[in-house]
Amino acid sequence: MRIGIDVGGTNTDAVLVDGTMVVAETKSATTEDVTSGIAAALAALQAAAPHRPSSIQGVMIGTTHFINAIVQGRDLAPTAAIRLGLPATRALPPMSGWPARLVQAVRGRSYLCHGGHEIDGRTIAPLRREELVRAAEDILSNGVRAVAVSSVYSPVNAECELEAAEILGPLLPHVSISLSHRIGRMGLLERENATIVNASLGELAGRICAGLAATVAAAGIDAPLFLSQNDGTLMDVEHARHFPVATFASGPTNSMRGAAFLSGLHDCAVVDVGGTTTDVGMLRNGFPREASTEISVGGIRTNFRMPDVLSIGLGGGSRVHSDPLRIGPDSVGYRLTQESLVFGGDTLTCTDVAVAAGIADIGDAGLVRGLAPALVAAVRARIAEQIGSVVDRVRTADEATPVVAVGGGSILVPEVLPGVGLVHRPAHHATANAIGAAIAQVGGEVDRMYSVGPGQRHRLLDEAKQEAVDKAVAAGAEPNSVQIVDVDEVPLAYLPGNATRIRVKAAGDLALAP
Incomplete structure (x- = not known):
């Protein structure tokens, strides 16, 4: 059996699911500290359908903790942005276009250093260790506790970001470091913004994940804890500590996945009416259609995976x-x-x-x-x-x-x-939102640029599909259950070498101990 919990702005919903059957469901008011509301929801679920805590195989939670922190500008760590792109990218420094209150909330500092690549993989300029050393010294002297590293076209070639992390790690032993190629997509400013936001939430993520784990343990449940992601799949607590931005749209996503499960419709519009907002989105093959443009979060333009939802x-x-x-x-x-x-x-x-x-x-x-x-x-x-x-x-x-x-x-x-x-x-x-969390699958995604030569298209597609499947399995999916749920090919006619952006998404059932 699984427990699914979704924390909304008004209500905290919880369900007990056994296979495809909903055994019990509860709805209670969300509390200001959220975790006590989750504890109350677990107690209400036990009262509605008495069950042995040892029979629970997994607890899946969708939470508004992190998106609320950004929207309200609270509980954010002092954060610095290091951009690798000189001598290019001088015109717009990091955090350009941010609301002033959020720049102040993260006590934002920025550093421009040499590095980065062209879209065809050519180096813009070699990384300069001395620049990173100077930045690290200034970061320490100003009490910065989180760093976001972004490099030009790092989704194509991440070498500069990885090398910078190796240099900065020993110099900043107690500072968390987020790398943009692991968070965002093409588009330097939006990807950089997403990485800064993610870095600023690192300390809060550690506290929240620990609090959620303690709340579940206090209910006598000794089972794996997972958090819902923006794309309708799950991530474990350790992954959530490093990538809190991946939870931002878990509320509407859970509702859409729950709607597909309950209705049997995998291609439809979903209207999710809560206590505060109505979220409307489209399901495609049972998963939310993803936004193809940048997403604004608290007035900050970002480009990480988010569902295409209107609220x-x-x-x-x-x-x-x-x-x-x-x-x-x-x-x-x-x-x-x-x-x-x-x-x-x-x-x-x-x-x-x-x-x-x-x-x-x-x-x-x-x-x-x-x-x-x-x-x-x-x-x-x-x-x-x-x-x-x-x-x-x-x-x-x-x-x-x-x-x-x-x-x-x-x-x-x-x-x-x-x-x-x-x-x-x-x-x-x-x-439906809590049900969507309880039945969520594990996913893997590949999104990168390929140079497609004559007769190579099918081979490259197969390689991308296999990599997506491997990522899903590595994330905890049952190997035999993984399927390809989405494939996008976008030829980029303005680039040489038949450049094509290929995005493949795979998903499978979560492998849980019996």
Whole structure:
């Protein structure tokens, strides 16, 4: 059996899954420190379906810890960026375009050094050890505790970053070092930004991972702990300590994977309505469609793996403003049970409207009998219009697109969306996010440039596929279960040598001890 947990802005959901059967599900309020909310969720799960802790083979958690830290600019380590690219790349120094508050939050420092490669692999300039030594001395003198190293075109050739890490490691023994080729994709500034963000979260990642492990152990569970990644796959705790940015979109990703599992639909639009936001994305072969452009995180442009999801400030806890009519984006969040009308509060929320309309049974319905029927109807119509518009934006074809509604707030989604069609609402839809975490697979990905000579295409594709499979197995997948789930080829006509970007993704079931 597995336990899946998803920590949202309003609720912490937990499920107990035995094979493909959902044994129990619980939903409780997210706590400010998050870990006590997880402890409460584990206790509630035990109460709902008593089970022996020794029968749990794995605990999978999707958490908002790290994305919240960046958005709020808190708990970030003092971080320095070292860019290897001189004599090129002088025009825009590291952290260009960052919000000033986040530069201040990481006490950002930057250093430009020689190094890097052209896109065809040629060296721009040799690495200069003395430059890195000077940077290390300055880093130590200024109390920096995390370093992000980025080199021009390191996804094509990572030699400079690896050599720099070998030089800096002994000089900075107590400083964590993140290398950009392990985090981001093509695009120096976006990849560099992603690496700086990842480095700044290193200390927090260590504390959070230790806290999660302690919380699970305190529940008597002695089983491997995994965190959900942005692409719908899992990573172990040790990997999460080094790559916290890989968890940023785990919430909507878990919901989409859970929607595929519950509905049996592997190519569809998923509408996940939580307490604070509605996230809408597309599933392709059972996995979220990935964004092909840069992603903004807290106002910082990045380019690491993220699902292509559109979010709007609409959820069960969204405040309803009546004059003029406006829904959200402000929300009472996890204070729903204190502030909404049906719980004796004085704030009109979407949950109150759902109860007044008779589509939800929560709190005291008598407290919202005075709501004007015209207002209730207008709010429901506006909700349907907003969600239908977002679904229309994410789909890529004119024909009818199956829509699956999940999440605790999915009762707000009508049976038919304007301009879209019928909506599927599977069983256990309220905890689809935790279910998505519990059934998540292990993945491996290859994303690099190849020079494709005459008659070499099939051989290179086969090599990339095998490497992706090997990475999935190395990450913990059952070898016999691994399949190729996505292949992209992008010829780059402006480069010599028939240059082609090949991206292959493989995924398989997690190998767990019986």
